[in-house]
Amino acid sequence: MIEFHLDGGSGLSPYQQLVRQVRHALRLGLLHEGDQLPKVKDVVAALAINPNTVLKAYRELEHDGLVTARPGVGTFVTATLAGGSLPALGPLRQDLRRWLGKARRAGLDEESIEALFMTTFRSSAREDIA
Numbered sequence: 001m002i003e004f005h006l007d008g009g010s011g012l013s014p015y016q017q018l019v020r021q022v023r024h025a026l027r028l029g030l031l032h033e034g035d036q037l038p039k040v041k042d043v044v045a046a047l048a049i050n051p052n053t054v055l056k057a058y059r060e061l062e063h064d065g066l067v068t069a070r071p072g073v074g075t076f077v078t079a080t081l082a083g084g085s086l087p088a089l090g091p092l093r094q095d096l097r098r099w100l101g102k103a104r105r106a107g108l109d110e111e112s113i114e115a116l117f118m119t120t121f122r123s124s125a126r127e128d129i130a
Contacts, residue, residue, distance in 0.1 A: 018057035026081040
């Protein structure tokens with residue numbers, strides 16, 4: 001089961017962070033069809049947020065066709081975003097961990113690592129399009 005967390009410095013609203021975390025878990029194959037998302041009351045208790053925030057996130061995921069709510073039972077995954085290359089994730093994750101270790105040893109803090117990654121990621125995406 002997914003465990004939600006909130007990052008006040010992400011620039012995203014709490015409901016958007018919840019949606020993004022579910023989408024990432026679906027994309028990485030961490031959530032599968034039939035899996036249950038945490039109950040709203042459990043997310044509210046764990047994150048100290050308004051129940052409407054969680055409901056809004058779950059409604060958006062439902063609107064996207066990724067989950068379905070079963071009244072009195074919970075919210076369940078109905079679709080996945082995982083690609084066909086899941087076996088490649090292990091080695092890629094290992095490479096990324098090594099890279100993160102190098103970045104930390106070079107003295108970069110978390111924010112600097114994220115900035116470096118995102119600017120490189122975006123410029124690489126632009127190069128792939130060109």
